[in-house]
Amino acid sequence: MSEEQTGMFGAIGTGDTSGYGGLVRTAAATGSTERPFGGYFDQVADDLERAYPDFSDAITRVVVDRGELTLHIKKSRLVEVAQILRDKLLFEMCMGVSGIHYPERTGAELVAVYPLLSMTKNQRIRLEVATSDLDPHIPSVVNVWAGNNWHERETFDMFGIIFDGHPGLTRILMPDDWDGHPQRKDYPLGGISVEYKGATTPAPSNRRSYQ
Amino acid sequence: MTTQDKSKNNLLDPYASSRETTEGTVFSVTGGDWDSLVSEIGESKEERIIVNMGPQHPSTHGVLRLVLELEGETVTEVRTGIGYLHTGIEKNIEFRNWTQAVTFATRMDYLSPIFNETAYCLAVEKLLGITNDIPERASVIRVLMMELNRISSHMVALGTGALELGAMAPMFFAFRDREIVLDTFEEITGLRMNMAYVRPGGVSQDLPAGMNIKLREVVKSLRKNFNDNAQLLIGNTIWMKRTEGIGYLDLAGCTALGITGPVLRSAGLPWDLRKMQPYCGYENYEFDVITADTADVYGRFLVRMAELEQSLRIIEQAIDKLDKLEGQPVMVADKKIAWPAQLALGADGLGNSLDHIREIMGTSMESLIHHFKLVTEGFRVPAGQVYASVESPRGELAAHVVSDGGTRPYRVHFREPSFNNLQSTSAMSEGGMVADIIGAVASIDPVMGGVDR
Numbered sequence: 001m002s003e004e005q006t007g008m009f010g011a012i013g014t015g016d017t018s019g020y021g022g023l024v025r026t027a028a029a030t031g032s033t034e035r036p037f038g039g040y041f042d043q044v045a046d047d048l049e050r051a052y053p054d055f056s057d058a059i060t061r062v063v064v065d066r067g068e069l070t071l072h073i074k075k076s077r078l079v080e081v082a083q084i085l086r087d088k089l090l091f092e093m094c095m096g097v098s099g100i101h102y103p104e105r106t107g108a109e110l111v112a113v114y115p116l117l118s119m120t121k122n123q124r125i126r127l128e129v130a131t132s133d134l135d136p137h138i139p140s141v142v143n144v145w146a147g148n149n150w151h152e153r154e155t156f157d158m159f160g161i162i163f164d165g166h167p168g169l170t171r172i173l174m175p176d177d178w179d180g181h182p183q184r185k186d187y188p189l190g191g192i193s194v195e196y197k198g199a200t201t202p203a204p205s206n207r208r209s210y211q
Numbered sequence: 212m213t214t215q216d217k218s219k220n221n222l223l224d225p226y227a228s229s230r231e232t233t234e235g236t237v238f239s240v241t242g243g244d245w246d247s248l249v250s251e252i253g254e255s256k257e258e259r260i261i262v263n264m265g266p267q268h269p270s271t272h273g274v275l276r277l278v279l280e281l282e283g284e285t286v287t288e289v290r291t292g293i294g295y296l297h298t299g300i301e302k303n304i305e306f307r308n309w310t311q312a313v314t315f316a317t318r319m320d321y322l323s324p325i326f327n328e329t330a331y332c333l334a335v336e337k338l339l340g341i342t343n344d345i346p347e348r349a350s351v352i353r354v355l356m357m358e359l360n361r362i363s364s365h366m367v368a369l370g371t372g373a374l375e376l377g378a379m380a381p382m383f384f385a386f387r388d389r390e391i392v393l394d395t396f397e398e399i400t401g402l403r404m405n406m407a408y409v410r411p412g413g414v415s416q417d418l419p420a421g422m423n424i425k426l427r428e429v430v431k432s433l434r435k436n437f438n439d440n441a442q443l444l445i446g447n448t449i450w451m452k453r454t455e456g457i458g459y460l461d462l463a464g465c466t467a468l469g470i471t472g473p474v475l476r477s478a479g480l481p482w483d484l485r486k487m488q489p490y491c492g493y494e495n496y497e498f499d500v501i502t503a504d505t506a507d508v509y510g511r512f513l514v515r516m517a518e519l520e521q522s523l524r525i526i527e528q529a530i531d532k533l534d535k536l537e538g539q540p541v542m543v544a545d546k547k548i549a550w551p552a553q554l555a556l557g558a559d560g561l562g563n564s565l566d567h568i569r570e571i572m573g574t575s576m577e578s579l580i581h582h583f584k585l586v587t588e589g590f591r592v593p594a595g596q597v598y599a600s601v602e603s604p605r606g607e608l609a610a611h612v613v614s615d616g617g618t619r620p621y622r623v624h625f626r627e628p629s630f631n632n633l634q635s636t637s638a639m640s641e642g643g644m645v646a647d648i649i650g651a652v653a654s655i656d657p658v659m660g661g662v663d664r
Contacts, residue, residue, distance in 0.1 A: 065595050092466050098611045098624035115598045122487055147469030150634050173294040189306050199238045
């Protein structure tokens, strides 16, 4: 994700005989975006700095990419910032939480992304919190946005991120006694036999008729 | 296991008794028996009972399980159990290329496939930075298809909602009208559902010849047909007794729970992404955002009924636009993204056009390589993440798409309105009568395929 690549199909050197050199592959930016951010993003950043004096300490990166603003937040400060974003900056809705698993990012393998919506101001921003696979705890924002209840349960179910302070963090899509977290990159697609009420159904690839 | 152990085991789990056969152990998984429940209640002194409703209950809109705690007929607690239709669509998408992913996304919320596809494609286009390069004709066709789809989806919401509350006739009318829309879909895309019609860069093929005339007829007959259900239900005493003041959720409740769509608009807030954050050129259409102020099941019903007419208005404007854009491309000009490049309807169905086959097989080696690479490997998408949302019939449907610069999505997450809105079941139903849960759930209009993905 970090290395710069060109060419459409990963051809190295002069392997590109089909004219597929047009699309330059850009690596995801790792630093903060410099001001001005453009649009209403400067206003949002100013308002947050004013309402939250610890801004520079809590927010590690501010990224503007493809017309979207992402605030990278230290996980210990997430709830404080969320509360201020809701009450002072009027981001009254959180559209859920989405997990991402980056196995190669040591110490920040698990990422939780919160898209926020302000209906009053018709604005959108995004919060991003990263945590280590060895300590997969992120504070829950259910006390700030009650509607995140199921979303956090889903992200726990799929990625194993433990949302501290959630009122009832249980699996929601997978069965309660399921092993592992399916959306992690080290979890295989298929090939898992299913046990239900004592009976085991082998994965399709292991069924007798396929062998 | 001894016989003793086995009989003990059967006692422990009355829902999965087992018996030995020559083929091995056979388990019979069954639900509870109503008669034994009633006799149990007769024996106990307590008023409070716990009832499992679903996941196969016909009034739960698919495989939704509700665990109800009742005191007499009053609901004191509702817990919602989901996941029975979880198919791992988000995981599967990570193993397909960017174009193939559409085929998975379309199957999530099976009543509004075009919205799933559009949300995903808008996100991919944003990642590619080609949002402004999408041909106008493609955007207009997307709008046309989305609004047709909104009608067919609302028809299921109205028809099954009425059926679940005991009204049979509205369902027949609603499904008759839905059938008209699905036939139109079949004529345009070849499929009635799960069409994978919207693709990154545009739509998979242009409308068939003479479609505009047919679409105008469809609009005409739908407009006439909508009256049937309106006359049956609006102001109907029985219908209003079952829906008025039921499933109440005010604006504060909606905001706290992240509710969008007709449920939010029934609480009085005219929040519609088509107006507030337009996409696909919705700013160029004239239509009204419908609201109600009752925040109950009846209000949501009225909102959906009135949205049908607004969708027809948009469709009419879209047809007018299509008349002017006749012959324009429906796929982005960039041949590195437009896949599959040239489709045509032949005697054996839809496939690559004969001209295209002749070119790649007979004249141009480079074209063949291009075609082969694009179809087998797909195109690359620059690294980054985006969030793209559309106003689906159920609320804000959004795709959070992450790319690592490869030919496959790194992570795709769908913010499904059904999933989010279903959380409000408890808030709407607790303290009410048990029969009103049905109305409340029907008014949320959850589609379990979308909830569980």
